[in-house]
Amino acid sequence: MHCPPPAAGGRLLLQGGLVVDPKNGVEEPRDLALLGGVVHSCQPHIPTEPGDTVIDCRGLYVFPGLIDMHLHLGDLFEVSTDPFAHAAADGVTVAFSPGAGNTLLAPSLLGAEFDRGLPISAGVYAGAPALLATSLDDEELVSYFTGTLAREVALQKLSRNPIGVATGMQIIGIKDHMGHFILSDESAERIFSVTSRAGLLFMTHTQDPEHACRMAALSKGRPLYLGHASAAGCGTFGDGAADMKQVLDLLAQPNIDGELLASMMRQNRGCREGLRIDSRAQQLCYQALADGRVQVLASDGQGDATMKGFGDSRDNIPALFELCDLGVLPLSKAVALMTKNPAHILSARTGNPWFEQQLGHLGCGAAANVTVADRHTGRAIYTIVNGQLAAFESRPLRSGWGAGRLVCRFGSLPRTGVGDCSMGTVLP
Structure with missing residues (x-):
């Protein structure tokens, strides 16, 4: 099973998995398209387009992250x-x-x-x-x-x-x-x-x-x-x-x-x-x-x-x-x-x-957080965080470092600025 990074400007397309999305009442095989860090579409069939990265999820379960x-x-x-x-x-x-x-x-x-x-x-x-x-x-x-x-x-x-x-x-x-x-x-x-x-x-x-x-x-x-x-x-x-x-x-x-x-x-x-x-x-x-x-x-x-x-x-x-x-x-x-x-x-x-609005479901516009699991082994096969592959076959991927965000009561922060501070730097 191959998991290349998504092409620039293309969708990450998860095909054929059993989507279980409790909030939206979905429990059936569907395709899931992710684009720009959010869920773009979740349909019974989504045709592929040039630039898409396709992941075969047949036999796997696709959950909200x-x-x-x-x-x-x-x-x-x-x-x-x-x-x-x-x-x-x-x-x-x-x-x-x-x-x-x-x-x-x-x-x-x-x-x-x-x-x-x-x-x-x-x-x-x-x-x-x-x-x-x-x-x-x-x-x-x-x-x-x-x-x-x-x-x-x-x-x-x-x-x-x-x-x-x-x-x-x-x-x-x-x-x-x-x-x-x-x-x-x-x-x-x-x-x-x-x-x-x-x-x-x-x-x-x-x-x-x-x-x-x-x-x-x-x-x-x-x-x-x-x-x-x-x-x-x-x-x-x-x-x-x-x-x-x-x-x-x-x-x-x-x-x-x-x-x-x-x-x-x-x-x-x-x-x-x-x-x-x-x-x-x-x-x-x-x-x-x-x-x-x-x-x-x-x-x-x-x-x-x-x-x-x-x-x-x-x-x-x-x-x-x-x-x-x-x-x-x-x-x-x-x-x-x-x-x-x-x-x-x-x-x-x-x-x-x-x-x-953003977490816990796979509706259009939700954050592209997805957990793809194998029921037979009880393992996570793919972990997708804000549209980026963070882990594959229960192993973290280097490409996923940078996918996460700080979450607080106000929502999520793509960057805080603290990691860029040098000695003497004062945040506004």
Whole structure:
């Protein structure tokens, strides 16, 4: 199978694959044409034209590019592995990195790497202490994160670093992590106040059901996102099934969203290098997926990474197919767990329709993010990010470095300018 780069000015044409696009109600063999970084057409048959690059997808499944809501990417001192390349190889096209230690400099550091070239699009959460440690009051923080705070005020009360001030609002949300710190009720109230008004996600580390219930009570109806909620079912703090039921009951509340880990939804119940879910708790999760209480799967990272989390992105695609094979969900609804549904949650919680318009589907004009998978092997065969081939046969491609963009609550940024800065450079 040959995958040459698309000819200049031509389309990238994927022919004959079984397209599964939950948002647009498509589940049938179709051709897909990509041009200029967006979906150009998705039809039963698209005639080839001079300059087209054609990829034979017969026997393969063509999904909207997978969105991984919880994937550690270079957190802290991650220097020995390449999680961005691994994620691309596993079919991920957009990911959000929830490092609890991330400061408000994280967007500039990540943005610099995007300017130099990364193979997937990604956004970052800031750790809650980063917000609480500034001299800005809550009203000023809301103004800062919505882009309306005067620069002079930010330089006096947030940071003396002009690059950090210029980019710090380019986050997707704030992360609470009981394994790193325990927020006081007063601090949690500040985080809820700012995130709910500024259109930021508030993710909490969900493992101990007591902590999850406390954060849910403190939310007072404001949005809360339960990260790796299935970790509660691993029995770390009590009986796995009872703890899992307690957390899943929280997810019935309309203001609370959450995710289950793909690795824990597979038949082996998780990674031995991470956590494995109790079999009774897994059945409760299957029921929560079937009845729609949980609408997102995520990976939490790669097993060979230092910040490995509890799962592995290699399990994302196999988990989607296995949920279908086990009769938990039809394939379209399984695929929606990592395409349509996270895009919807991102739009709903940020107030930005860009996420639903551009991500999680293959309609005309959507970002050209595509995951082509083999059901028999559970592998990603092609990963296409913003119209560029980023991986082939579960291997990253050099041509894909530069395909990714920084994603924040405002949308995506093709370039941040930070990667071009030399010593003494000041961003406007």
